[in-house]
Amino acid sequence: MMSRQAAFERTGKAARDVRSTLLPFHRAWIDDRDIEEVVDTLRSGWLTMGPKTLQFEQNFARYVGVRHAVSVNSCTAGLHLALDAIGLKEGDEVITSVYTFTSTAAVVLHLRARPVLVDVAPGALGMDPDLVEQAITPRTRAILPVHLAGAPCDMDALLELASRYGLRIVEDAAHALPARYKGHLVGAIGDLTVFSFYAIKNLTTGEGGMITTDSDHYANVLRTRRLHGISRDAWQRYSAEGSWHYEVEYPGYKCNMTDLSAALGLQQLQKLDMFHAVRTYYANLYNLGLSDLPELTLPEAPADGGHAWHLYIIHLNLDRLTIGRDTFIELLREDNIATSVHFIPLHLHPYYRDTFGYKPEDFPRALAAYRGAISLPLYPRMSEADVWDVIRAVRRIVERYRVRRPA
Numbered sequence: 102m103m104s105r106q107a108a109f110e111r112t113g114k115a116a117r118d119v120r121s122t123l124l125p126f127h128r129a130w131i132d133d134r135d136i137e138e139v140v141d142t143l144r145s146g147w148l149t150m151g152p153k154t155l156q157f158e159q160n161f162a163r164y165v166g167v168r169h170a171v172s173v174n175s176c177t178a179g180l181h182l183a184l185d186a187i188g189l190k191e192g193d194e195v196i197t198s199v200y201t202f203t204s205t206a207a208v209v210l211h212l213r214a215r216p217v218l219v220d221v222a223p224g225a226l227g228m229d230p231d232l233v234e235q236a237i238t239p240r241t242r243a244i245l246p247v248h249l250a251g252a253p254c255d256m257d258a259l260l261e262l263a264s265r266y267g268l269r270i271v272e273d274a275a276h277a278l279p280a281r282y283k284g285h286l287v288g289a290i291g292d293l294t295v296f297s298f299y300a301i302k303n304l305t306t307g308e309g310g311m312i313t314t315d316s317d318h319y320a321n322v323l324r325t326r327r328l329h330g331i332s333r334d335a336w337q338r339y340s341a342e343g344s345w346h347y348e349v350e351y352p353g354y355k356c357n358m359t360d361l362s363a364a365l366g367l368q369q370l371q372k373l374d375m376f377h378a379v380r381t382y383y384a385n386l387y388n389l390g391l392s393d394l395p396e397l398t399l400p401e402a403p404a405d406g407g408h409a410w411h412l413y414i415i416h417l418n419l420d421r422l423t424i425g426r427d428t429f430i431e432l433l434r435e436d437n438i439a440t441s442v443h444f445i446p447l448h449l450h451p452y453y454r455d456t457f458g459y460k461p462e463d464f465p466r467a468l469a470a471y472r473g474a475i476s477l478p479l480y481p482r483m484s485e486a487d488v489w490d491v492i493r494a495v496r497r498i499v500e501r502y503r504v505r506r507p508a
């Protein structure tokens with residue numbers, strides 16, 4: 102990779118200071134092929150779960166290297182369905198990370214079970230396997246790791262715990278397409294893995310999700326329950342070979358994917374490797390442009406893993422800066438750089454705090470990570486020059502507000 106100085110110069114903008122237009126935190130890559138595939142679906146007259154959904158599921162399963170991919174209308178719905186499929190019931194416990202989006206734990210509550218939150222591992226944003234083990238009780242049914250930002254968790258340790266204590270592993274892979282762990286793509290590791298295709302995710306269908314599993318049993322249960330729990334899906338009923346008759350086997354849900362979404366997914370999947378290559382390249386540029394600043398800690402790919410680079414989260418070493426994270430974000434915004442924060446740990450939200458009586462210090466690593474976290478823009482539609490604009494803006498702020506130690 103080129104030197105930092107050469108890279109600055111290559112953008113031809115080393116002298117430019119502040120961007121004249123806002124760099125959004127995210128914009129989806131939607132091209133003519135995506136649009137044509139959706140229009141083709143509209144013209145076909147078959148709008149919801151049908152041939153395109155089936156094709157998307159088959160292509161996705163092949164991509165991940167797993168027997169089954171079952172599409173749903175969001176990752177949240179998919180996590181709910183996956184926990185329902187393993188038979189989670191009232192009074193059961195699921196161990197998950199405090200450092201995540203609310204869906205991860207909310208779906209456990211929807212099934213009247215208890216989310217047992219654990220802190221992140223030292224220097225990481227994925228949960229600490231030692232704390233997971235300490236949290237296991239006779240009521241624990243499952244471990245729900247979150248591959249935050251796209252960095253795979255320590256799956257060997259979690260799989261070993263699952264096998265030793267007879268637990269299921271349901272993975273929240275909302276950020277983790279395509280993340281790799283010891284040669285396997287995330288999605289082909291735990292019992293059930295759930296991806297998100299929400300608008301800003303690495304692959305989008307607007308809203309959508311996918312559950313992957315190698316288990317024929319789980320796949321059958323998921324397929325039935327995602328569409329009312331009826332014995333055959335609409336595609337079979339309304340297609341030429343279908344019939345009007347169906348039977349309800351379970352009080353199921355309504356969270357299937359539409360063919361309109363799947364059409365988009367089919368085309369996006371073809372571009373996924375290109376998207377990932379660009380994300381990885383931009384993440385490396387950020388590393389190159391920022392790694393000499395002791396005021397920042399930069400994200401690293403886990404030793405055994407391939408990062409999906411959904412998010413590039415820098416950590417401000419606040420003891421080395423005279424401003425806090427929120428001011429840093431405001432200053433970036435003044436320089437026309439939009440950023441975000443992933444995540445406010447669950448125990449700081451009023452619902453979780455008040456229901457479970459958590460105090461901020463109960464999860465010290467998550468609290469410290471959150472206080473210094475800023476997600477920089479990272480998506481294939483931004484240009485290399487945009488990345489350098491962000492690097493320059495971050496550097497300007499650090500250089501202006503660093504703590505000056507006496508010589």
Ligand SMILES: Cc1ncc(COP(=O)(O)O)c(C=O)c1O
Nearest residue numbers: 175176177202204275297298299
């Ligand atoms: C870690 C995590 N899990 C689950 C979800 C829920 O995904 P969806 O919006 O597809 O329901 C999100 C959404 O951003 C997320 O970040």
